[in-house]
Amino acid sequence: DNVSRAQNLLHQAVVGGAEIAALPECFNSPYGVSNFAKYAEPIPGETTEALSKMAVSNGVYVVGGSIPERDQEGLFNTTTVFAPNGDLIAKYRKMHLFDIDIPGKITFKESDALMPGSGFTHFTTPFATIGLGICYDIRFPELAQIYAHKGCELLIYPGAFNMTTGPAHWELLQRARALDNQLFVATVSPARDPDASYVAWGHSMVVNPWGTVIASAEADEKIVYADLDLGLLHDVRRRVPVLVQKRLDLYQESTPRL
Numbered sequence: 001d002n003v004s005r006a007q008n009l010l011h012q013a014v015v016g017g018a019e020i021a022a023l024p025e026c027f028n029s030p031y032g033v034s035n036f037a038k039y040a041e042p043i044p045g046e047t048t049e050a051l052s053k054m055a056v057s058n059g060v061y062v063v064g065g066s067i068p069e070r071d072q073e074g075l076f077n078t079t080t081v082f083a084p085n086g087d088l089i090a091k092y093r094k095m096h097l098f099d100i101d102i103p104g105k106i107t108f109k110e111s112d113a114l115m116p117g118s119g120f121t122h123f124t125t126p127f128a129t130i131g132l133g134i135c136y137d138i139r140f141p142e143l144a145q146i147y148a149h150k151g152c153e154l155l156i157y158p159g160a161f162n163m164t165t166g167p168a169h170w171e172l173l174q175r176a177r178a179l180d181n182q183l184f185v186a187t188v189s190p191a192r193d194p195d196a197s198y199v200a201w202g203h204s205m206v207v208n209p210w211g212t213v214i215a216s217a218e219a220d221e222k223i224v225y226a227d228l229d230l231g232l233l234h235d236v237r238r239r240v241p242v243l244v245q246k247r248l249d250l251y252q253e254s255t256p257r258l
């Protein structure tokens with residue numbers, strides 16, 4: 001049901017003008033530690049084959065949100081990207097697992113069920129060079145910075161924040177990563193289902209390199225469209241040249257782990 005819903009919405013997005021279309025974190029299954037094993041699939045598998053077909057039939061790049069992936073080593077939270085010809089051109093496994101404990105609000109331990117990925121993944125399209133992260137990964141400025149240094153102009157984070165951290169941090173983190181690195185940031189969340197075991201904050205969003213939110217959803221299901229003006233990215237970088245002013249020669253030695 002989720003996959004066919006994604007199929008329909010993706011088609012609508014393309015009819016509406018999308019050339020790169022992205023889906024939410026765990027879009028094919030309920031998000032929760034006890035659900036990952038039940039819904040995990042190999043890659044290629046049923047869901048990713050459907051994603052590949054969606055790319056071909058609509059002639060677009062598809063960033064396939066994420067799915068619980070099963071391979072020999074264990075389970076991962078994995079994003080796949082398909083080119084308009086249906087080829088798998090990128091695969092990213094969430095490298096920072098969502099393990100937090102806010103008593104009385106939310107306790108989540110993704111690492112009870114999943115293994116962390118350990119690779120960076122970016123890919124190039126005719127529209128932009130794009131880096132991938134998943135949800136909790138957005139809290140780690142180093143990941144975004146590494147992608148910026150690799151030439152990424154857009155970072156896409158499929159994600160599903162919750163009713164505690166969503167209102168507090170979701171928009172702030174996206175605007176921070178966009179501004180720190182002077183690039184576009186897009187997040188893609190499931191819509192909110194108040195009856196689900198994990199209630200997502202929603203609010204998929206696109207932020208530009210100046211740190212401005214240029215498009216966003218609220219809690220309900222919505223296709224969010226944004227035009228990426230790379231001219232703006234270059235203007236911001238030229239006018240406020242922090243990326244070339246970084247003292248990379250000094251930072252590493254003075255960054256011990258806390």
Ligand SMILES: O=C(O)CCC(=O)C(=O)O
Pocket residue numbers: 025097098134135136137139159160161162165166169
């Ligand atoms: O960082 C957060 O507050 C939420 C992260 C999350 O929901 C996730 O990684 O799936």
